[in-house]
Amino acid sequence: MVANAHQIDFRDVEPAEWTHCETATQAAQTAFPVLPADELSSYFELNDVNSVALGVRLSPDTEVEALADRLDQIALIEVDFPAYTDGRGYSQARVLREHMGFQGELRAVGDVLIDQLRFMKRCGFDVAVLADHVDPDDAEAALKRYGVWYQPAADDRPPAHRLRRFVQNWEI
Amino acid sequence: MYQYDNFDKQAVRERAADFRDQVERRIAGKLSEDEFKPLRLQNGLYLQLHAYMLRVAIPYGLLSAKQMRKLAHIARTYDKDYGHFTTRQNIQYNWIKLVDAPDILDELASVEMHAIQTSGNCIRNISSAQFAGVAADEVEDPRPWCELIRQWSTFHPEFAFLPRKFKIAVNASPADRVGVKLHDIGITITRNAAGERRFEVYAGGGQGRTPMIGKLMRDDIEAHHLLSYLEAILRVYNRYGRRDNKYKARIKILVHETGEDKFREEVDAEWRKIEGGPVDADIAEFGRIADYFTAPAYDTEAQVDAHKARAAMDPAFAAWVRHNTLAHKVPGYKAVTISLKPHDGIAGDATSDQMDAVADLSENFGFGEIRVTHAQNLVLPDVRDADLPALYDALFAQGLGTANQGLLTDMIVCPGLDYCALANARSIPVSQKIAKRFDDMDRLQDIGEVKLKISGCINACGHHHAGHIGILGVDRKGTENYQILLGGSAEEDTSLAKILGRGFDEDGTVDAIETIIDVYKAQRQDGENFLATYRRIGAEPFKEAVYGG
Numbered sequence: 001m002v003a004n005a006h007q008i009d010f011r012d013v014e015p016a017e018w019t020h021c022e023t024a025t026q027a028a029q030t031a032f033p034v035l036p037a038d039e040l041s042s043y044f045e046l047n048d049v050n051s052v053a054l055g056v057r058l059s060p061d062t063e064v065e066a067l068a069d070r071l072d073q074i075a076l077i078e079v080d081f082p083a084y085t086d087g088r089g090y091s092q093a094r095v096l097r098e099h100m101g102f103q104g105e106l107r108a109v110g111d112v113l114i115d116q117l118r119f120m121k122r123c124g125f126d127v128a129v130l131a132d133h134v135d136p137d138d139a140e141a142a143l144k145r146y147g148v149w150y151q152p153a154a155d156d157r158p159p160a161h162r163l164r165r166f167v168q169n170w171e172i
Numbered sequence: 173m174y175q176y177d178n179f180d181k182q183a184v185r186e187r188a189a190d191f192r193d194q195v196e197r198r199i200a201g202k203l204s205e206d207e208f209k210p211l212r213l214q215n216g217l218y219l220q221l222h223a224y225m226l227r228v229a230i231p232y233g234l235l236s237a238k239q240m241r242k243l244a245h246i247a248r249t250y251d252k253d254y255g256h257f258t259t260r261q262n263i264q265y266n267w268i269k270l271v272d273a274p275d276i277l278d279e280l281a282s283v284e285m286h287a288i289q290t291s292g293n294c295i296r297n298i299s300s301a302q303f304a305g306v307a308a309d310e311v312e313d314p315r316p317w318c319e320l321i322r323q324w325s326t327f328h329p330e331f332a333f334l335p336r337k338f339k340i341a342v343n344a345s346p347a348d349r350v351g352v353k354l355h356d357i358g359i360t361i362t363r364n365a366a367g368e369r370r371f372e373v374y375a376g377g378g379q380g381r382t383p384m385i386g387k388l389m390r391d392d393i394e395a396h397h398l399l400s401y402l403e404a405i406l407r408v409y410n411r412y413g414r415r416d417n418k419y420k421a422r423i424k425i426l427v428h429e430t431g432e433d434k435f436r437e438e439v440d441a442e443w444r445k446i447e448g449g450p451v452d453a454d455i456a457e458f459g460r461i462a463d464y465f466t467a468p469a470y471d472t473e474a475q476v477d478a479h480k481a482r483a484a485m486d487p488a489f490a491a492w493v494r495h496n497t498l499a500h501k502v503p504g505y506k507a508v509t510i511s512l513k514p515h516d517g518i519a520g521d522a523t524s525d526q527m528d529a530v531a532d533l534s535e536n537f538g539f540g541e542i543r544v545t546h547a548q549n550l551v552l553p554d555v556r557d558a559d560l561p562a563l564y565d566a567l568f569a570q571g572l573g574t575a576n577q578g579l580l581t582d583m584i585v586c587p588g589l590d591y592c593a594l595a596n597a598r599s600i601p602v603s604q605k606i607a608k609r610f611d612d613m614d615r616l617q618d619i620g621e622v623k624l625k626i627s628g629c630i631n632a633c634g635h636h637h638a639g640h641i642g643i644l645g646v647d648r649k650g651t652e653n654y655q656i657l658l659g660g661s662a663e664e665d666t667s668l669a670k671i672l673g674r675g676f677d678e679d680g681t682v683d684a685i686e687t688i689i690d691v692y693k694a695q696r697q698d699g700e701n702f703l704a705t706y707r708r709i710g711a712e713p714f715k716e717a718v719y720g721g
Contacts, residue, residue: 090329123329138202152451164460
């Protein structure tokens with residue numbers, strides 16, 4: 001894993017010593033490998049697999065639907081944001097959580113900056129690994145600043161219109 | 173109009189506090205300009221040629237008198253005493269100091285306003301018809317639906333970093349007053365044969381450097397599926413829209429390259445997974461919003477045509493009534509367009525004093541409501557016929573009485589190279605020269621309806637593709653040059669204008685426009701407007717006249 005990288009946990013996750021692997025054969029001999037998505041089919045063809053749990057790393061153009069058959073064998077999915085401006089990872093996360101029922105750990109990596117965290121949290125990520133130069137205290141502070149959301153997403157947080165029914169404060 | 177509840181108030185306050193923190197970190201040097209850029213863009217703050225420009229959202233173009241006074245106050249206190257109303261029904265301030273921006277956002281929040289999502293690659297301000305709620309021809313008031321979409325799209329966690337900006341417009345009349353087919357998504361609210369409400373949803377329209385007319389995705393979307401259908405389109409676009417080239421990143425390119433039918437199938441496949449799910453707001457929430465848009469207490473005794481006596485003896489007033497007022501659904505009332513196109517001014521600009529005056533007039537002659545139009549004018553929606561003379565006199569005294577709505581000098585003009593960092597040429601001077609050349613109300617009225625639209629670069633913020641006459645400023649070997657286009661329309665008969673031929677310098681452009689108008693006047697038949705004549709006779713007669721045989 002990235003050494004000394006600061007990560008923001010949106011939910012408690014089981015800690016594990018994940019190791020990035022480039023090939024399926026390498027991953028098969030690693031306890032907690034994280035494998036590129038396009039190596040996945042080779043990995044599952046191997047007979048001699050000694051991994052304890054499997055992680056997969058997506059690129060923004062990975063078709064997450066292709067993981068459907070193996071999803072219950074995947075413990076961790078890393079969603080890469082090569083640039084903060086590339087928002088495909090948010091849709092990948094929501095599709096994995098809401099359409100495909102992925103229950104494992106969902107982790108945002110790459111160009112993860114402060115202003116993206118609150119969106120990642122809502123799209124179903126468990127963890128965001130901050131880009132190197134981002135101050136984790138600033139990140140935590142910014143994340144706490146937003147309490148109002150207007151739309152349902154992957155985090156079960158009720159949108160404002162549903163809360164309005166309970167607080168009856170709209171006659172102002 | 174819609175009133176914020178505590179949730180809405182909290183949302184804009186949180187954003188203002190967040191931005192104050194970001195600006196402090198920027199000024200303290202903890203953030204580089206590169207790191208700060210994405211943060212300021214989420215708050216409508218652009219770095220332009222000479223200063224920061226702040227774009228403030230005016231949802232579907234609707235303002236209260238109190239909000240307009242706040243906009244005037246901001247212009248007076250933090251800018252050079254004026255603001256610029258835009259084709260997206262927003263307002264821009266051109267001379268903002270970074271250190272003042274957090275205070276301005278606080279000022280805006282105090283009147284339920286903000287600058288959220290007025291820039292950046294996200295869902296922008298929802299635009300709508302300037303006569304919503306008062307036009308006689310609409311099937312219903314589109315504004316509650318706009319507000320529903322505004323809330324759904326505000327801070328949408330999945331769609332904050334789309335391939336490119338995303339613009340949605342909502343119309344609810346047979347007459348298209350929003351350019352439905354020239355938006356990323358255009359929505360027309362209709363009734364089906366059984367009289368039930370249905371939404372026609374168009375996608376993939378747009379202007380810019382590759383103008384395209386939007387394609388009808390579905391005409392049968394029901395109210396309780398509107399948000400899930402929008403979310404399905406946005407998700408397909410977010411996943412598959414091009415990100416390799418910013419000039420090919422708008423949804424129009426995706427729809428075009430995927431093919432209209434295949435794109436529709438992909439959206440439908442996504443939609444089937446989410447329709448009726450959590451995103452489809454319960455109809456109770458729509459009812460809550462709609463309750464804010466009930467009709468005001470109209471004067472049931474309002475006298476029809478009470479302005480006629482003045483009109484009979486004052487031709488200037490009569491011309492203003494003819495061009496700048498629209499029939500109202502309530503007898504004895506008119507919707508009044510306040511022209512921000514004086515012949516010696518800058519299209520869309522209003523001074524602080526003018527904004528304050530309009531706020532006062534909206535209360536004296538209406539219910540304290542003001543609209544911003546996509547043609548960069550203002551509207552007072554509920555004026556009694558009997559009040560039209562007094563309103564006209566008051567507007568005239570403020571330099572707001574120009575009777576040119578829909579006429580040649582009612583131009584849409586982008587800020588151009590006088591302000592904009594993207595522009596290739598200035599737009600304002602050529603527009604002013606045209607206004608001066610045609611500065612004769614009798615002549616303008618004789619020419620009749622012409623939509624003239626000017627952009628200072630290929631990005632088309634001045635909508636030149638959609639002009640009956642469009643002007644596109646380009647940079648030709650270091651000098652400003654203007655191409656002329658003819659035949660565009662952003663209305664229900666949407667069409668894209670075509671380039672007439674080689675471009676001209678500023679004065680040559682003004683001469684060419686005059687020649688084009690002369691051709692129209694010589695060729696028009698039976699009350700045809702400019703566009704109808706152009707469509708009947710084609711470009712050739714205009715080309716011959718402008719460039720010689």
